[in-house]
Amino acid sequence: MTDRLVPPTSHLSEAERQCAADGTLGDDDRAAVTRHLAECDECAADVARLRAFIVRAQERTAAPGDLDDLWPAIRARIEEGKVIALEARGAAAASTTRRAPRVRGQWWLLAGAVAAAAILAITLHRPPRQTAASAGQPPAPAGTVQRGGRAIVQVSDSARAYQQQISALLEELELRRSMLQPQTAATVDHDLRLIDSAIVELQEALKHDPDNAALRQLLAASYRQKRDLLRSLDNAS
Amino acid sequence: MLRERGRNTTRLVASVLALLGATSAPTRASAQESARTASHEPILRARSLEPTASVKIFDPAGSVRVVAWDHDSIVVRGRVPPSERFFFAGSARGVKLGVEDRVDGKDSAPCDLVIYLPRHSQLSVKTASASITGADVSGWFYSVSGTIHLSGVATSIEAETMGGSLVLDVNTPWVRARTGDGRLLMRGTPQDADASTVAGTLDIATSTIQRGRFASVTGDIRYRGAPAVGGIFEFSNHSGAVDLLLPREAGGVLDLSTVIGEIENGYTQLRPVADVNGRGRSLHLELERDGGHITVRTFKGTIRLRKG
Numbered sequence: 001m002t003d004r005l006v007p008p009t010s011h012l013s014e015a016e017r018q019c020a021a022d023g024t025l026g027d028d029d030r031a032a033v034t035r036h037l038a039e040c041d042e043c044a045a046d047v048a049r050l051r052a053f054i055v056r057a058q059e060r061t062a063a064p065g066d067l068d069d070l071w072p073a074i075r076a077r078i079e080e081g082k083v084i085a086l087e088a089r090g091a092a093a094a095s096t097t098r099r100a101p102r103v104r105g106q107w108w109l110l111a112g113a114v115a116a117a118a119i120l121a122i123t124l125h126r127p128p129r130q131t132a133a134s135a136g137q138p139p140a141p142a143g144t145v146q147r148g149g150r151a152i153v154q155v156s157d158s159a160r161a162y163q164q165q166i167s168a169l170l171e172e173l174e175l176r177r178s179m180l181q182p183q184t185a186a187t188v189d190h191d192l193r194l195i196d197s198a199i200v201e202l203q204e205a206l207k208h209d210p211d212n213a214a215l216r217q218l219l220a221a222s223y224r225q226k227r228d229l230l231r232s233l234d235n236a237s
Numbered sequence: 238m239l240r241e242r243g244r245n246t247t248r249l250v251a252s253v254l255a256l257l258g259a260t261s262a263p264t265r266a267s268a269q270e271s272a273r274t275a276s277h278e279p280i281l282r283a284r285s286l287e288p289t290a291s292v293k294i295f296d297p298a299g300s301v302r303v304v305a306w307d308h309d310s311i312v313v314r315g316r317v318p319p320s321e322r323f324f325f326a327g328s329a330r331g332v333k334l335g336v337e338d339r340v341d342g343k344d345s346a347p348c349d350l351v352i353y354l355p356r357h358s359q360l361s362v363k364t365a366s367a368s369i370t371g372a373d374v375s376g377w378f379y380s381v382s383g384t385i386h387l388s389g390v391a392t393s394i395e396a397e398t399m400g401g402s403l404v405l406d407v408n409t410p411w412v413r414a415r416t417g418d419g420r421l422l423m424r425g426t427p428q429d430a431d432a433s434t435v436a437g438t439l440d441i442a443t444s445t446i447q448r449g450r451f452a453s454v455t456g457d458i459r460y461r462g463a464p465a466v467g468g469i470f471e472f473s474n475h476s477g478a479v480d481l482l483l484p485r486e487a488g489g490v491l492d493l494s495t496v497i498g499e500i501e502n503g504y505t506q507l508r509p510v511a512d513v514n515g516r517g518r519s520l521h522l523e524l525e526r527d528g529g530h531i532t533v534r535t536f537k538g539t540i541r542l543r544k545g
Contacts, residue, residue: 181365184381187400191417191435198454198475202536205496212516214494214534221452221473221534225433228415232397235363235379 012036012043021050045210159216162223169230176233184236188229195226277316277348282325286311286332288355295335297365299347305356305373305389315350323348357392368401375409384419394427402437446470453477457538461545464489464529472533479533480541489528493542494519495535503543 012020012033019025020033037044177185202219209215286292286309294301313334317323325334336348345365354360360376362369364383371378373389382400391409402419405412408426415421416437423432426445433439433452441451444462449470451458458472459480464487472479481491483504493500493509496517500509509520522542533540 181381184365184399187382187417191399194435194454198536201475205536209514209516212496212514214516215496215536218473218475218496218534218536222454222475225435225452225454228433229417229435232379232399232415235397236381236399 011040012047017043017047017050020047022054042207042210159220159223162220162227165227166223166230169227169233173230173233180233180236188233188236191229192226195222195229198222199226277318279314280317280323281312281314282334283310283312284327284332285309285329286355286358287329289357289359290329290355291331291359291361292352292354293331293333293335293361293363294350294352295333295363296348296350296367297336297338297345299336299367300349301362301364301367301369302349302351303360303362303369303371303374304351304353305358306353307356308353309355311355311358312353313350315348317348318346320346321348388425463487464531466527466529468529470529470531472531474535474538476537477535478539478541479535480543481531481533482543482545484545486526487528488524488526489530490524491522491531491533491542492519493522493531493533493540495540496537498535498537498539500540501542503541 016025016029016033019029020037025033037047173188180188199219199222202215202222206212206215206219288309290311292311294303311332313325315323317336321339322337323335324337325332327333334352335350336345339345347367354374356373358374358376360371360374360378362371362376362378364380366382367380368383369378369380369385369387371385371387371389373391374387375391375393376395378385378387378394378396380398380401383398384401384403385396385398386404386406387394387396388406389408391407392411394405394407394409394412394414396403396405396413397415398419399417400419401416402421403414403416404422404424405414405427406425410428412423412427412430412432414423414430414432415434417435419434419437420440421432421434421437422440422442423430424442426443428445429448430441430446431450432441433450434456435454437453437456439451439453439456439458440461441449441459442461444465446462447465447468449468451460451471452473454475455477456474457478457480458474459482460470460472461482463484464470466488468489472481494517498517500518500520502509502520502522505522507520507522509518511518520540520542
């Protein structure tokens, strides 16, 4: 646990949020962090999300043990399926009926294994969208496209990564500004104002709806635009 | 071998001179343009060049025209006013050429350059206000305020102009393009495309793209084409509109969403729905035929889906 004090005007550090979520806060910090969480909706929401995630992860970890409880019901369904209805008519049905005894032993073994594997797979690898929906979390990570039930994960845009790059590039811009032609500098400033105003609008919207994945993706796209613009100044000077 | 190459280059330069002399007479040049160029010094440089040599070109003002050919040499011609200094240096592996920046802080006078170079050269062209025109060339093209027009076949294109417009009519597996306020038009047969503008209109008029990412902040994005089967397209815009004009026989899946904008569906009878959590409107369409997957997101820009 970090030993920094929590000023009321700043947000909790990542470590403080994690510790608050998993209950490992030190005695020295607990009071200050709890007080901050009572005052800061953003940190409180983040800690709540982390808690929900931890609970979900624990549920997943416990899932394999629950298979023992599930198995009798699975077995019962398999046993029910062993009764094959004999149809009086239909060559196909007759053919199936004739073949069934020959492969019956292998088929039950195979069906049992497939059913167990399917339950295990579903329990351990639930798709993100289903999991998120059930827990009230953001539906899908940025850049994930659901297509016919198959998730196509694209290169995800990260607003935070862009922000870090932008900070460094803005410092460079100030150094380069004197080398830019006045007209170029005016063009850059105009474009930056447009992008910044878009970013402000998106950030404002995200304050009211922090779990909106579409907003986050639009924000990441705006940051990307800003980064690309600042990068291009290297060529303009 | 080298001697033979040198003879080839000399012969080539002579024939180019004859060819250019025959075709250099201005046909419809304005009187003003003639007066401007009349005082300019004609330049001509040539040397042998490896097929994949790197070529770097810089011209602050005027125009740059780059043309690929199937010879093992580079030929530069043009007109440069006496106030400007032309440079041309390098080896068979790479060449740098262009017009030097003014050291006295004055604006550069316009210089017009035409460069013929091997088809597979790795090209870098940079200008301040000069326009760039390229045919069958690949590489990086950048201008602060000039227009860029590229056409033909290329291995890859990366083009950007902050203040000018950009027209791409290329057959290339990969293209990245960006403008600020200027219009960006993408035609031809690109496969993977990443294009964006800040305030300029972004027009995509091709059906060959397999992976496309198109973005703007306030400029409109207009897509005219049939999404390729298996293609993935992502459109994002803050306040500009996204206009999709699809042919009647188009197929695929479309996911359209806007936070506070509108969705106008002129393609099917389906109406957009308001998100249950109050997160704007969305429309999911699965067309009957196979096609691409199109995702459109805007903050307050209108999304229009129309039938062509």
